[in-house]
Amino acid sequence: MEYEKTVPVPSNMYVRVNHWKLKNFVAEVFEALNVPEKDAEIVSDNLVTADLRGIESHGVARLKRYVDGLVKGVVKARPHIKVLREGKVHALIDGDSGLGQVIGFKAMKLAIEKAKKNFFGVVGVRKSNHYGIAGYYALMALKEDLIGVSLTNSRPLVAHTGALKRTIGTNPIAVAVPTARDPPFVLDMATSIVPIGKIESYRRKGEEFTRGWGIHKNGEITTNPEEIFEGGALVPLGGLGEVLGGHKGYGLSVVVDVFSGILTGANWGAYVGATEGPEPSNVGHFFAAINVEAFISLEEFKEKMERLKFELKNSKLHPSFKKIWIHGEKSWLTMKTRIKKGIPVYRKTMEMMEAVAKEVGVKFPFKV
C-alpha cells in the first residue's frame, strides 16, 4: 500500500529526492564542518529518518540550524562525551555540547548494552543539544527486540496551564515496542497539542492552522502561524485551561523535564537554550531500554502485541472515521513509500540546502 502521512501541496512546491543521496549529502555537510565521519553519518541518518517517516518538521529542513550551531561554536563538532556515573543498569552522560544526535545515539547504545546484560538500561544525559526526533532512539532499542523509551526537554515553546508566555518545552515522549510483525508500535509525541515544527510547516505553506493549537502573545487563541513566532506560544496537550485536560499535557511535559533536565543536571524549563545559540543549549535527555524477558518470553510478548494491534485495528468503527491506526503505522507506511518514491522536499528547503552546501564548501548534488 502506497501511503504518505504528509505531502507538500501544490506539487510544484517540492521535488522528490532519493533518501541515500540525501543522507550522503547531509553527512558531507557535517563532515565539512569537522564532524567525524561516523558522527556525521549518525546525524544524517537521524534527519533523513525523520523525513522518511513523514516528520519533515524534524528532518533536513532543520539542517541550517545545526550548521549555524557548529559554525558559531555553541555546538562542538568533536566533543569529549564522558560517562560521569555508571552502574549495572544506569549511567549519566555529559555530552560536552556535541550534536544531540551523536550524544543521544551513544547514550541509547549504552542503555541497550545494559538492557541486554541486565534486563534494564537507564541513561540520563546533560550538556546536549536538540537531538532530532525522539522516536529515533526508541527505534534503536527496537532493532534489538527491546522496548525503547526516549525523552528530551527542549527550548521553551509552550505556555503551561495558566501562563501567558513560553515557559516549558514541547518535551516529547517516545516509546517503541517490539511486535511479531511490522509495523512495530511506536508512539512519538510532543506533550503539546502539536510540535513547533507543525506550525513551521503551516508558515511555509502560508496557511492558518487549526483553532486550539496556540495562543497570541496577549493570550488569545490564534490560528496564525506568524503570531506564534511573534511572542505567542503553543498549548499543552488537552488545550488551554483545564476543561479538556490541558493540565495533563502540562503535567506530562513537566515529568519529561524532571527526568531529562532536573535529574540529569541539564538545563530545564525556560532555561533550555536553542541549537543556534547564543549560549550552549544544555539540553537534557533520558533513555531507557527494557528487555521484556525480565517478565515474560519475547515470543509471548510479541504475539500479544499482535493481538493487541489486531483488536485495536478491528474495533467497530466510529461513523466519522474511515480507518483505525496503530501508533507508528503511518510513519512505517510513509517510510516504505518514500524509500521507493523518494522523499518530497520543499523547494524552500532545497534552496536552503544549496546555500548551506555553498557555505561549507561541498557539492550540491540535486537539481532544484
Added chain:
Amino acid sequence: MEYEKTVPVPSNMYVRVNHWKLKNFVAEVFEALNVPEKDAEIVSDNLVTADLRGIESHGVARLKRYVDGLVKGVVKARPHIKVLREGKVHALIDGDSGLGQVIGFKAMKLAIEKAKKNFFGVVGVRKSNHYGIAGYYALMALKEDLIGVSLTNSRPLVAHTGALKRTIGTNPIAVAVPTARDPPFVLDMATSIVPIGKIESYRRKGEEFTRGWGIHKNGEITTNPEEIFEGGALVPLGGLGEVLGGHKGYGLSVVVDVFSGILTGANWGAYVGATEGPEPSNVGHFFAAINVEAFISLEEFKEKMERLKFELKNSKLHPSFKKIWIHGEKSWLTMKTRIKKGIPVYRKTMEMMEAVAKEVGVKFPFKV
C-alpha cells in the same frame, strides 16, 4: 490556606466525616469480609486517602463494588501473593485475585526496597484488581525520598481514536517527585480527558458535563452522564479524532496497557474485567521507584525541584486565569483542609455505607 478541590453542592447533599473514624469503619468492613487486619488497613487507607486528596470518585464511594467482589468471591480476601520472577532491580508478582490495593502496596514496597539498594526498582503485577488511585503508590515512594511511578490498566471505558465502542481503559499515569518543601510534585492522571468517576459524580449531582468528554453509543458527542453508562464511551486525552491530539491520549493509554497488561501477563484492552465480576478481572499494574542519587545528590535534586515549582508558579499569568497550580498542590491543600474539617461525604454514599455495614454486620458509626 483553606482549600478544597471539590465540595458537593448544595451543602445539604453531604455530611462532614472525620477521616480517622472513616478509616476505622472501612477497615472494619473489610475485616468483616475475612480480609486480614493489616490488609484491611491498607485498603481503607487507600480509599480514604483518595477522599482526603479530593478524588472522591476513587474513595469510599466505591466501597460497595469491592464488597461485592469479595462477597461473590471473584476478589479473594486472603490471596497467596507470589513473586514469580525476581532480579536485583525487578520483579513480577502474581496477585492471585486479591484486593488491588493490597497487591499494589506489596508490589510498590518491593520496588522501594530494590530502589534503596540498587537505585531502581521495577515491579510488574498480574492477576490483580482495581487498585484505587494510581497516585497512592507513587506517594509511597515519595515517603522514602524516591521518585515513584505507578501505572495500571482498567476495564474498557474509552473509545480509542476511530473506534465507536469502549475498547481501552482510562489507564492512569502517576508520577510523584520529591521536593525540598511541601507540596511535592504529584501527577496523577487518567489518559482519557476525565476518569469515569468524574462522570459518576455528575450523575450523582444530576447534571450535564462539559462537551467533549464522552460520546453516545452512536458516536455523537454527549453531555449526558446516563448516555455514557448506556453504551457510550469516554474520549482519550486530546479529544475525539486527531485534530487536537486525541491519538496522543490513545497512544499513552496503550503504552500504559503494554507495561501493565501485556508485559506482566495480565489481561489487557477490552479483556480487563470489573472488580465486581463475574470473572476475576486480572488487572495488571506496573510500578517503578527511582533513587535520584543514581544521577545527582538528593539535596541538589530537591532544591532544583523547588526552583522549577517556583518558576512555574510565578510565570506571567494568562489574563483568563487567577492562579497557576503545580501538580499535587490542589490535592495537598485539600488533604490539609479535610484533615481539619473532615471529609465531605455525599448522603447517597453514606446511605450506601450504612447498607454495607448492615450487610457485613458491623456497626455504622455515623449519623446521616
